Structure formats: structure tokens, C-alpha cells
Amino acid sequence: DTAVSQTPKYLVTQMGNDKSIKCEQNLGHDTMYWYKQDSKKFLKIMFSYNNKELIINETVPNRFSPKSPDKAHLNLHINSLELGDSAVYFCASSQEGPQNEKLFFGSGTQLSVL
Amino acid sequence: KQEVTQIPAALSVPEGENLVLNCSFTDSAIYNLQWFRQDPGKGLTSLLLIQSSQREQTSGRLNASLDKSSGRSTLYIAASQPGDSATYLCAVAGGSYIPTFGRGTSLIVHP
Numbered sequence: 001d002t003a004v005s006q007t008p009k010y011l012v013t014q015m016g017n018d019k020s021i022k023c024e025q026n027l028g029h030d031t032m033y034w035y036k037q038d039s040k041k042f043l044k045i046m047f048s049y050n051n052k053e054l055i056i057n058e059t060v061p062n063r064f065s066p067k068s069p070d071k072a073h074l075n076l077h078i079n080s081l082e083l084g085d086s087a088v089y090f091c092a093s094s095q096e097g098p099q100n101e102k103l104f105f106g107s108g109t110q111l112s113v114l
Numbered sequence: 115k116q117e118v119t120q121i122p123a124a125l126s127v128p129e130g131e132n133l134v135l136n137c138s139f140t141d142s143a144i145y146n147l148q149w150f151r152q153d154p155g156k157g158l159t160s161l162l163l164i165q166s167s168q169r170e171q172t173s174g175r176l177n178a179s180l181d182k183s184s185g186r187s188t189l190y191i192a193a194s195q196p197g198d199s200a201t202y203l204c205a206v207a208g209g210s211y212i213p214t215f216g217r218g219t220s221l222i223v224h225p
Contacts, residue, residue: 004157033212041201043158043215055212090157103148103205103213105157 003027006091006106013081014114021076021109023091029104030095032074034066037088037108046089049074081113116141116208120216127223133191135219137204142182145211149178149189150203152218158203162189194223 006023013019025032031050035043047066048055054066063079078085088108095101117140127133137147146165150158162171162178164187170179175192191198201220205213 031211035215040217041152042217043203043205045212045214048210048212055210092158102160102163103150103158104160105150107157108155 004091004093004104004106006089006109008109009107010110010112012112012114015081015083017081018077018079019081019111020078021089021091021111023074023076023106024072025091025093025104026072027093027095027104029093029101030071031093032068033092033094033103034074034076035090035092037090039087043090046076047074078111083113086111086113116144116206116214118204118206118214118216120202120204120219122219123217124220125222127194127221129194129196129223129225131194131223133194133221135189135191135202135221137187137189137206137216139185139187139206139214141206141208142185143208144182145207147178147180147187147207148205148213149176149187150205152201152203161202194221196223196225198223 004025034046037043046060065077067075090108091106094103119138121136148163149161152158164171164180177190180187201218203218205215207213
């Protein structure tokens with residue numbers, strides 16, 4: 001069983017479109033994250049979310065929004081896609097924030113904006 | 115703001131060598147530090163997690179140490195194998211509890 005799964009694995013779309021990436025974890029974790037990995041392989045946090053708090057990296061454009069229908073899911077919605085949004089997006093989860101627990105990652109979604 | 119630096123950026127070694135990968139961080143007020151492995155086109159796999167109260171963790175041929183006061187961690191890989199070839203990343207969780215990543219060390223172990 002995959003602990004953190006995200007779909008789709010590949011997403012190719014035109015500039016200006018709106019798209020979503022889904023993420024689900026079956027670990028019972030309280031906290032989920034979205035990271036962006038750029039072309040130089042640098043991972044930057046976008047969002048951290050648990051039942052109580054959404055923490056947004058201030059550098060993330062408001063075209064990006066996380067949506068959590070329940071504790072096991074954190075989807076990423078992107079409006080008005082731009083060329084610079086092309087990257088690999090990773091979902092991750094941990095229990096009660098990462099003070100004591102390992103971070104588990106999904107396999108990533110490669111987004112290409114044409 | 116926490117900044118995490120990994121040295122070297124890339125490393126190519128023959129099979130069998132013992133390796134040391136370095137990670138440094140600017141803010142010593144951390145909760146934990148994790149080492150990850152990333153294979154091409156794949157997600158990240160957590161290798162070792164060291165809590166702020168610990169000095170080291172070991173798993174098989176891997177040993178990670180933490181010196182919080184000096185802002186440093188090392189990942190020691192014993193008797194390297196071609197299957198160890200991957201990018202190794204370190205991530206530090208501080209006051210916000212959100213892990214901040216370094217840029218990674220790309221390791222190639224050739225037969």
C-alpha cells in the first residue's frame with residue numbers, strides 16, 4: 001500500500017488553465033505539506049496544513065491554494081497557470097508536525113506548462 | 115530564516131569507499147534533522163531522523179551525527195555500493211516545525 005499517493009504523475013497543460021493535483025495519505029498523520037522542486041532540484045515548502053492551522057510560505061502566489069476535504073487529503077489547486085509554474089510538486093505528511101516524526105513523501109507530480 | 119547548506123554538491127567515488135556528506139544550518143534552534151535519499155524521477159525516502167536531543171542515529175551502513183551548537187550534521191556511508199547512487203538531502207525542522215531542505219549532494223558510486 002502506498003503511504004502517500006498523488007495524482008496525476010504527469011500534467012501537461014497550457015498557460016492560463018486551472019488545474020488540480022490530488023494527494024492522499026493513509027498513515028493517519030495530522031499534518032500534510034506541499035513542496036515545489038525546481039529545475040535545479042531545490043525543494044521549497046509551499047504549504048503546511050493540519051486540522052488547526054494553514055501555514056503559507058509568503059513567496060507562494062495566491063494563484064496556488066490548498067484544499068483539504070478531510071484529514072487524509074490535501075489537494076493543490078492552481079489558477080491561471082504560468083510558464084514559471086513548471087516544476088515537480090511533492091506532497092508529504094507527518095504526525096503532529098515533524099518535531100519527532102519522519103516526513104513521508106509522495107512520488108511527485110511533474111507539471112509542464114506550455 | 116533557516117538556511118541549509120550541503121557540501122559537496124556532487125561526489126563520484128569507486129565502490130567500497132567510506133563517504134561523508136555534510137550539512138550545515140544557520141539557526142541552531144531546531145527540533146530535528148532528517149536525511150533523505152532521492153532517486154531520479156522519484157520521491158524522497160527518509161533515511162534517518164535525529165531529534166534535537168540526540169547526537170547520532172544509525173541504520174545499517176548509514177550513520178548520521180548532529181552537532182546542534184555548531185549547526186552541523188554529517189551522513190556517513192560505509193562501504194559504498196553502486197545502489198547507493200542517488201541525491202542525498204538534509205532537512206532541518208525548527209520553530210515553525212516545517213522542514214527546510216538543503217540543495218542536496220548528488221552521489222555516484224561506480225563499480
